[in-house]
Amino acid sequence: MHSNGSRVDRRLTILLLGMAGATALLLALIMLFLLSEAWSFFANRWMDGSWLQLFYSQNWYPLEGQFGMAPMILSSLAVTVGAVALALPLGLGSAIFLQFYASPRSAQSFRLLLNVLAGIPSVVFGLWGLTRLVPLITSWQPPGASMLAAIVVLTLMILPTIALTSASSLASVPRELLAGSTALGLRRNTQILYIILPAARAGISSGVLLATARALGETLAVLMVAGNVVQNPSGLFEPVRVLTANIALEMAYAMGDHRASLFASGLLLTVLVWLLSWFAHHVSRANKQERQHG
Amino acid sequence: MADRVFTWLLLACALLVVSALLWVLSDVVLQGTAHFSWQFLFAAPIDAGRAGGIGPILVSTLWLLLIALIVALPLGLGVAIWLSEFAHGNSRFASSTGITLDILAGVPSIVYGLFGNAFFSIYLGLGFSLLSGGLTLACMILPVFVRTCEAGLRAVNDDWRRGALALGMTRSTAIWHIVLPAARPAIVAGLILSIGRATAETAALLFTSGYVDRMPGSLLDSGRALAVHIYDLSMNVTGGDGAAYASALVLVTLIIVLNTLAQSLVDHWFKRRLKIA
Numbered sequence: 001m002h003s004n005g006s007r008v009d010r011r012l013t014i015l016l017l018g019m020a021g022a023t024a025l026l027l028a029l030i031m032l033f034l035l036s037e038a039w040s041f042f043a044n045r046w047m048d049g050s051w052l053q054l055f056y057s058q059n060w061y062p063l064e065g066q067f068g069m070a071p072m073i074l075s076s077l078a079v080t081v082g083a084v085a086l087a088l089p090l091g092l093g094s095a096i097f098l099q100f101y102a103s104p105r106s107a108q109s110f111r112l113l114l115n116v117l118a119g120i121p122s123v124v125f126g127l128w129g130l131t132r133l134v135p136l137i138t139s140w141q142p143p144g145a146s147m148l149a150a151i152v153v154l155t156l157m158i159l160p161t162i163a164l165t166s167a168s169s170l171a172s173v174p175r176e177l178l179a180g181s182t183a184l185g186l187r188r189n190t191q192i193l194y195i196i197l198p199a200a201r202a203g204i205s206s207g208v209l210l211a212t213a214r215a216l217g218e219t220l221a222v223l224m225v226a227g228n229v230v231q232n233p234s235g236l237f238e239p240v241r242v243l244t245a246n247i248a249l250e251m252a253y254a255m256g257d258h259r260a261s262l263f264a265s266g267l268l269l270t271v272l273v274w275l276l277s278w279f280a281h282h283v284s285r286a287n288k289q290e291r292q293h294g
Numbered sequence: 295m296a297d298r299v300f301t302w303l304l305l306a307c308a309l310l311v312v313s314a315l316l317w318v319l320s321d322v323v324l325q326g327t328a329h330f331s332w333q334f335l336f337a338a339p340i341d342a343g344r345a346g347g348i349g350p351i352l353v354s355t356l357w358l359l360l361i362a363l364i365v366a367l368p369l370g371l372g373v374a375i376w377l378s379e380f381a382h383g384n385s386r387f388a389s390s391t392g393i394t395l396d397i398l399a400g401v402p403s404i405v406y407g408l409f410g411n412a413f414f415s416i417y418l419g420l421g422f423s424l425l426s427g428g429l430t431l432a433c434m435i436l437p438v439f440v441r442t443c444e445a446g447l448r449a450v451n452d453d454w455r456r457g458a459l460a461l462g463m464t465r466s467t468a469i470w471h472i473v474l475p476a477a478r479p480a481i482v483a484g485l486i487l488s489i490g491r492a493t494a495e496t497a498a499l500l501f502t503s504g505y506v507d508r509m510p511g512s513l514l515d516s517g518r519a520l521a522v523h524i525y526d527l528s529m530n531v532t533g534g535d536g537a538a539y540a541s542a543l544v545l546v547t548l549i550i551v552l553n554t555l556a557q558s559l560v561d562h563w564f565k566r567r568l569k570i571a
Binding site for chain 2: 012017019024027029030033037093110113116122123124128130156159160188223247248251263266267269270276
């Protein structure tokens with residue numbers, strides 16, 4: 001009986017180890033393929049010393065061999081920063097309202113609404129932006145398909161995530177902190193601003209960074225409303241093209257170096273997201289240590 | 295005074311958020327129902343989707359989801375169990391697998407599309423097909439699913455594991471009857487997250503499963519997912535907005551229905567086993 005049992009255990013261990021190995025292999029494969037497809041592009045530009053031009057040249061004429069990604073990198077960053085700058089105060093404000101001010105019933109329906117909208121596909125937000133928002137902006141400041149439209153659509157897309165993660169990290173602040181600050185006679189806004197928010201900082205910031213990564217990586221919702229003209233983001237009403245949208249638009253007909261350049265920009269996006277998540281990891285760990293020592 | 299201003303500010307934030315989100319939701323529901331009929335669910339699209347329905351597209355969507363789940367769920371659950379139960383905390387292989395999973399969980403979906411196109415469609419020669427699209431989706435949801443399940447498994451109280459061992463259960467029995475049922479909420483959460491991401495995905499499918507809106511004859515046929523259909527209708531087909539909204543309504547409803555189904559299936563399955571245990 002015992003030996004039979006341990007044999008099952010051993011088989012399970014081997015099976016699971018095999019699965020883990022297969023997964024690790026798969027992950028390595030993804031990296032390998034992205035690198036190998038982009039390799040020739042990077043290697044050529046490294047050899048003739050023109051690789052820096054990718055980051056400052058304004059000229060994206062892939063069919064003539066000019067691959068300046070600067071306008072698209074800047075547009076990606078501008079749209080993402082804009083969306084987070086709008087969504088953070090709104091989401092955090094409504095999370096605080098939800099957690100400390102709303103009546104139980106309205107809090108429940110608010111939470112339900114946020115949960116439903118967190119699950120709505122981004123292409124639906126894009127559709128809404130294209131058919132509602134863009135005509136609205138056009139009637140005010142043509143051409144309508146613009147950086148502003150992209151920022152608003154992305155904001156709506158990441159708002160539920162930011163509000164829900166913030167609300168749950170506010171909810172996990174120890175009750176004693178709240179009770180203690182009430183006993184000290186602190187007013188409600190002082191309590192929230194100086195006691196609760198600092199205590200929930202780690203959870204809020206990791207939620208925000210998650211949302212930032214989502215906004216940076218979003219393709220079609222942005223493509224549908226941003227106008228997709230390759231130019232530096234110079235004004236809110238100017239059309240822009242972001243890195244992800246560029247891949248989606250040009251992949252269908254890209255060949256040779258052009259195709260490799262799209263893989264290179266995919267790799268660039270991956271590195272950006274990776275830096276963000278590394279940063280998030282760092283922030284949450286630093287916070288934890290600070291709290292342990294403080 | 296300051297307190298009152300603060301309260302008003304918060305209320306304004308909440309009202310703005312609720313009204314903006316309700317605006318989007320009501321547009322989808324109202325414009326969607328205006329164009330929706332039961333015929334729409336089953337008929338083939340006519341005139342690039344302006345008329346007709348979404349029958350073949352719905353079939354392709356479900357095939358893509360099925361392939362992705364069949365590949366990703368067993369593999370993901372296995373890896374999660376291995377990471378939480380067998381890999382001893384600081385083994386180098388386990389920690390590097392964990393880090394890679396974290397990085398891949400954040401990779402933009404269009405990058406998965408690039409990989410799927412290069413590997414499944416071209417290198418493996420699957421072309422633009424449901425199979426390469428579904429496998430690309432599987433790669434995309436795998437990291438998220440593993441990480442959610444692993445977190446749930448790790449959160450199971452160690453006393454339960456020790457108790458099971460003390461009763462003379464083998465580790466496999468303990469995992470099957472004690473640890474997995476206890477981690478049920480996390481597994482459901484991971485499943486819902488994966489279904490949501492896979493069903494909503496557009497960018498990863500554009501260059502792997504393709505655009506063709508005919509009924510797929512086999513898994514090697516190209517098929518158009520519902521999300522891709524919405525994108526195509528609104529961007530490339532003038533006068534397709536009504537059908538796009540109806541498709542959006544179907545997509546949102548589909549995700550909600552699938553989530554409820556996943557929740558009740560997992561609950562049912564684990565409850566039966568907990569009773570025996």
